[in-house]
Amino acid sequence: MSEYYAQSVSREDMRQIAYLVRKKFGYLNHWNLPVDRLLDQMCDAFPELSYEIVPDNEWDDPTAHAVTNITEHTIRIRESIYNRACEGKGRDRMTIAHEIAHYILICVTEVKLYCRGDKKVEIYNDPEWQAKCLAAELLIPYYKLTAFKKKPSVNFIMNICGVSSDAAEYQLRYI
Numbered sequence: 329m330s331e332y333y334a335q336s337v338s339r340e341d342m343r344q345i346a347y348l349v350r351k352k353f354g355y356l357n358h359w360n361l362p363v364d365r366l367l368d369q370m371c372d373a374f375p376e377l378s379y380e381i382v383p384d385n386e387w388d389d390p391t392a393h394a395v396t397n398i399t400e401h402t403i404r405i406r407e408s409i410y411n412r413a414c415e416g417k418g419r420d421r422m423t424i425a426h427e428i429a430h431y432i433l434i435c436v437t438e439v440k441l442y443c444r445g446d447k448k449v450e451i452y453n454d455p456e457w458q459a460k461c462l463a464a465e466l467l468i469p470y471y472k473l474t475a476f477k478k479k480p481s482v483n484f485i486m487n488i489c490g491v492s493s494d495a496a497e498y499q500l501r502y503i
């Protein structure tokens with residue numbers, strides 16, 4: 329768990345935020361959210377934000393595929409991850425959505441962060457859980473899935489939303 333904890337944000341709040349992001353950038357009717365294009369649009373909408381594609385041989389963080397720096401307003405992404413996301417690979421698309429989610433939560437919706445110290449923190453207050461939750465809500469739009477009479481299958485969600493089977497299965501639990 330991170331050295332910070334965040335103000336509580338519920339899954340219902342995340343759904344609302346995901347809906348508003350899709351609405352703001354013109355993706356309410358899209359199943360498949362083009363994360364590479366969304367990154368460019370976000371840099372236009374939030375001029376202090378920039379992103380950098382880092383060649384794999386210069387990538388210096390073995391624990392991550394992409395990193396968001398909320399004080400510098402930068403998102404750094406490993407080149408191979410970015411390229412695979414552009415080609416539509418679900419797991420890599422989720423990596424980019426995860427960084428977008430960190431940025432939106434902390435820098436746009438201004439969810440407050442606190443030093444954790446020894447405090448025991450609920451999962452809802454973990455910034456990583458929050459980014460994971462919002463990323464999944466962004467890529468797998470609740471408002472579209474719940475318009476069906478019957479619960480969709482994992483395969484359907486994988487194909488139409490461009491996500492991995494893990495992400496589709498995980499998200500179906502909350503539909």
Ligand SMILES: [Zn+2]
Binds near residue numbers: 456
């Ligand atoms: Zn993260």
